[in-house]
Amino acid sequence: DIQMTQSPSSLSATVGDRVTVTCRASQSISNHLNWYQQKPGKAPKLLIYAASSLQSGVPSRFSGSGSGTDFTLTISSLQPEDFATYYCQQTYITPWTFGQGTNVEIK
Amino acid sequence: QVQLQESGPGLVKPSQTLSLTCTVSGGSVSIGNYYWTWIRQPAGRGLEWIGHIYTSGSTNYNPSLKSRVTISLDTSRNQFSLHLNSVTAADTAVYFCAREQWLAVYNLDYWGQGTLVTVSS
Numbered sequence: 001d002i003q004m005t006q007s008p009s010s011l012s013a014t015v016g017d018r019v020t021v022t023c024r025a026s027q028s029i030s031n032h033l034n035w036y037q038q039k040p041g042k043a044p045k046l047l048i049y050a051a052s053s054l055q056s057g058v059p060s061r062f063s064g065s066g067s068g069t070d071f072t073l074t075i076s077s078l079q080p081e082d083f084a085t086y087y088c089q090q091t092y093i094t095p096w097t098f099g100q101g102t103n104v105e106i107k
Numbered sequence: 108q109v110q111l112q113e114s115g116p117g118l119v120k121p122s123q124t125l126s127l128t129c130t131v132s133g134g135s136v137s138i139g140n141y142y143w144t145w146i147r148q149p150a151g152r153g154l155e156w157i158g159h160i161y162t163s164g165s166t167n168y169n170p171s172l173k174s175r176v177t178i179s180l181d182t183s184r185n186q187f188s189l190h191l192n193s194v195t196a197a198d199t200a201v202y203f204c205a206r207e208q209w210l211a212v213y214n215l216d217y218w219g220q221g222t223l224v225t226v227s228s
Binding site for chain 1: 167171212
């Protein structure tokens with residue numbers, strides 16, 4: 001299986017901060033990388049697909065970059081509704097696998 | 108707007124079979140280039156992809172669960188189901204159903220709300 005490693009596991013930030021989350025794959029996955037946001041008690045929500053494409057309806061403050069093994073999710077100006085857990089997912093080779101999650105908390 | 112809703116027992120005894128159904132509305136499980144997927148999440152932990160079924164009925168399972176899992180389609184009811192046998196406490200989790208689409212890459216664009224299944228005697 002392809003292992004996905006996110007860093008950090010958690011971070012504290014304030015509204016307006018620029019936030020970056022990193023995801024590393026154990027082997028090259030080209031751009032087959034998605035990002036999801038999950039709030040407590042809710043299902044994950046697709047934010048970014050194909051490493052850098054913004055899902056319809058997702059605010060433009062979210063962006064993704066990377067290719068191969070290293071990927072980044074950036075929130076340009078953190079909003080109150082962005083406090084959540086973020087997961088990366090590879091869909092290059094089955095079984096699809098997820099990172100362990102990054103919890104973005106209020107400082 | 109596609110909607111998915113999981114249903115099934117919230118409590119299953121060890122060694123028995125966990126059975127869940129996902130009812131799809133706003134779209135058909137038998138039309139289009141979609142996979143219909145099950146994912147689970149133990150409390151306070153990350154997401155695990157269980158497997159998926161294509162509109163044609165072909166399946167793909169996580170090798171870690173492959174010997175115990177079956178995913179099937181019921182096109183007449185516009186549903187798909189998960190059966191996981193010989194369950195243990197380690198199978199206690201929130202189970203999500205989702206639609207998997209191809210949009211440059213495979214991704215999960217619609218999800219059910221999730222249902223908690225506890226394995227306990």
